[in-house]
Amino acid sequence: xxxxxxxxxxxxxxxxxxxxxxxxxxxxxxxxxxxxxxxxxxxxxxxxxxxxxxxxxxxxxxxxxxxxxxxxxxxxxxxxxxxxxxxxxxxxxxxxxxxxxxxxxxxxxxxxxxxxxxxxxxxxxxxxxxxxxxxxxxxx
Numbered sequence: 001x002x003x004x005x006x007x008x009x010x011x012x013x014x015x016x017x018x019x020x021x022x023x024x025x026x027x028x029x030x031x032x033x034x035x036x037x038x039x040x041x042x043x044x045x046x047x048x049x050x051x052x053x054x055x056x057x058x059x060x061x062x063x064x065x066x067x068x069x070x071x072x073x074x075x076x077x078x079x080x081x082x083x084x085x086x087x088x089x090x091x092x093x094x095x096x097x098x099x100x101x102x103x104x105x106x107x108x109x110x111x112x113x114x115x116x117x118x119x120x121x122x123x124x125x126x127x128x129x130x131x132x133x134x135x136x137x138x139x140x
Contacts, residue, residue: 018051021063024077034077 022036027043035043046067053063067075 014051014054017054017060018047021050021054021060022047024064025067025075026077028071028075 019036023034025035027033027035027038029040029042030038035046050063053066
């Protein structure tokens, strides 16, 4: 077997590492698709670059940093949890807390109004039929 044939033999561990890294990145041309699942030529080139960097001995963090430095934080599937992008992580949690708090406040306020609302005054009628009907309603 020649050296070229050995050098081109697929390495399943390397393939898995490339795939795992590509899963963490966005496709540069297809909105909402990750790099690992995209069949475009650009994504194939990016995956080749990931493979080359791993083969050169770079860590996964180094490879991800390379792409972020070159293409910006939007290249990542998950926005970084630092700087201004920290708001992307905090805003949904803060919104949920505010929504739950507003619901609790509204429920308590409605409950307080219900307890404080006076009973409507009884209608006094001189008609014996109406008086008997009102008495039945109060008893039920």
